[in-house]
Amino acid sequence: MTTKHKAIALISGGLDSLLAVRVMQEQGIEVEGINFYTGFCVEGHTHAIRNSDKDKQKRNNALWAAEQLGIKLHIVDVIEEYKDVLLNPKHGYGANMNPCLDCKIFMVGKAVQWIQENRKDGFDFIITGEVIGQRPMSQRKQTMPIVAKESGAEDILVRPLCAKNLPATKPELEGWIDREKMYDFSGRTRKPQMALAEKYGFKDYASPAGGCCFLTDKNYSDKLVDLWDARGTREYEMDDIMLLKVGRHIRPKPEFKLIIARDAGESKYLEGYRKQFVTIQIVSHNGPLTMVDGDIKPEDFELAAGVVARYGQGREAEQVEVHISVPGQDVKIMNIKPLTVEQVNEEWHV
């Protein structure tokens, strides 16, 4: 009697992990998926905020991928633990604030931990959709053994899409899987993956341009660094990282930043912060809700209101009425003249 072997697969929601799992399923391996939520993932949340995103992707791609594959998916909240990965990456950052190599090591390491904690479920090995040369930082020939070693996975880490280019792993040596039925993809081209997707009949799969998270995005990374610089510390909370995805960010003074909603969806989202933060609302005209992050002094209210008024419908008016709400205080009513385009200094834009 042959025993059925079992693997846990890192599912990002992208095509590569989808294919890697299917390749293993074809070899009779029973697979369950694991997805790590760092807080920076491209998945979810933004669609809940912006109006314009409402019609777009309403699905969580990791869940979608699991459903296509007919596998269970465990989503793990790693927000707290991930801070150390982002703040102190041993292998450094990629083009932006993305610590991809440390991130991969961390996630594979968490999968190793999962296997140990769920011994009763009998997982034998780990699968990832990594492809040599696919990503400039984390997926290079030299980094593949680093991930295997530093994560503690060693020879139970299988990359079905490029296994033929790598040393044989335990599941291959033990005969649980057939090396010949895996692949030798390499380089940045997506063609082999697309052809395999076609073969398996996968359509509509997600193909995020940069990477699996916001940290590969220049704009997002700039805002994150600005936040750290302004605070003089690299601490962050979940609210901080969410707020970096919302609104237009303008910093007229080092001590405070204005987060100006870009549409009704974002205004509504910022509403939820009214009790904790100073907020600015134009009342004489239509205009976005603005949240103030940082320390704003009363003498800067006029400046802040002037900037905010620039983004409302009364931008050309002589005067607009603005309400400033400071938590625990009476609303301050101000009548101010909106700043001109020139007065909103280019350098204030984060």
Add this chain to the structure above:
Amino acid sequence: MSQHELDARRMLCPMPVIKTQNKVKELVVGDILNVICTDPGALSDIPAWARINGHTILGHQSNDDELTITVQVGG
């Protein structure tokens, strides 16, 4: 069989799914869990999660900006 409630208001996806998943681990087959959330994305994510993991969505209700999704724990 017992009824439970989970407050996932103001959480953005996938947090409501993660919280639901973790709560369901503490429950037994047949238990009912009402998840109250405000992210409309939960309406597609929680049912997708339930289908994958063998749970049943008994229904959902929305009033104002809140959404209650009823999950019955499967085997």
